[in-house]
Amino acid sequence: MARAKVNQDINLDEYQDIWVIGEQREGKLHPVTLELIGEGRKLADEAGKKLYVAVPGYDIDEEIAKLLHYHVDGIFYLKHPLLKHFSTEGYAKAISDAILQQKPEIVLVGATSIGRDVGPRIAARIGTGLTADCTRLEIDKEDGKLLMTRPAFGGNLMATIICPRNRPQMSTVRPGVMEKAKSSPEAYGKILELTPELEASDIRVELLEIMKEKKKAVNLTEAEIIVSGGRGVKSPEGFGLIRALAEKLGGEVGSSRAAVDAGWIDASHQVGQTGTTVRPGLYIACGISGAIQHLAGMEESKYIVAINKDAAAPIFKVCDFGIVGDLNEVIPAMIEAIDTKEEVVI
Secondary structure, eight states: OEEOOOOTTOOGGGOEEEEEEOOEETTEEOHHHHHHHHHHHHHHHHHTOOEEEEEEESSOHHHHHHGGGGOOSEEEEEEOGGGSSOOHHHHHHHHHHHHHHHOEEEEEEEOSHHHHHHHHHHHHHHTOOEEEEESEEEEOTTTOOEEEEEEETTTTEEEEEEOSSSSSEEEEEOTTSSOOOOOOSSOOSEEEEEOOOOOGGGOOOOOOOOOOOOSOOOOTTTOSEEEEEOGGGOSTTTHHHHHHHHHHHTOEEEEOHHHHHTTSSOGGGBBSTTSBOOOOSEEEEESOOOOHHHHHHHTTOSEEEEEESOTTOGGGGTOSEEEESOHHHHHHHHHHHHHHTOOOOO
């Protein structure tokens, strides 16, 4: 196990409880917040600790109140007008100051664009380590430390990292990896407002305008059905079949890294260790051999269907249903079967 740098001045006994850093965008909570709450609740119950969510923002009182229905012990609402819109320096300072004041033992951050931006800065400010892109979190039954596991060496090795002498123990978790917390009709816990000591001069970047890209957003983390294409698709035109099947099933289009690197599809569709981690109800892998980096991003799918001409492809070792055949023949047959509502025989 790798070990973080030792901080000789810290008193470990002062640190208690588990924190999830809640993320909101334009006043709406990001789904990764509920995923972290679900995992945080498991860790808190196992360690006998309380679970809190810390959310920076402003004018999001109703959204904050929704979190009380996810079995958290409390919510630290870091409320300040300067936190209405995201800024690296503003968020990092507000969250760091709150951590130094409240002293949580464990802090979980979503490995989103925002989380990856502020997470390392928070860790540097408070003098602790940060384990990035964790896929598994456990409490050590012997001494209660957090065991943070993540892929290493291109996904060929799983490394478990501990932080025995620094606090808090911090990790980022990629969206789609952990199961979301389930909502309860009854509210639980309480909201604790904290007003960060934040001045305009603390934020050196001024937000002038928010410009949204007009193209359709790809929401792989929330998709219940994903149809992905890989090297076997062979061309940008080949993704026409992938899109047709995805549209027929009401799903999203995914891809392997090979297809993105070849320029056949935009990187926003990439599934895998260097792309998006997903766990849909149905994942259909078309022309994807099953490299470990890709499997790391989709192996938690409820059902996996693989279509590949190579019967020895690694994808067939992890799929629930495998079809050995040419995707250019198999996919049209599937679409036809869906249109006629008949079983497809290949």
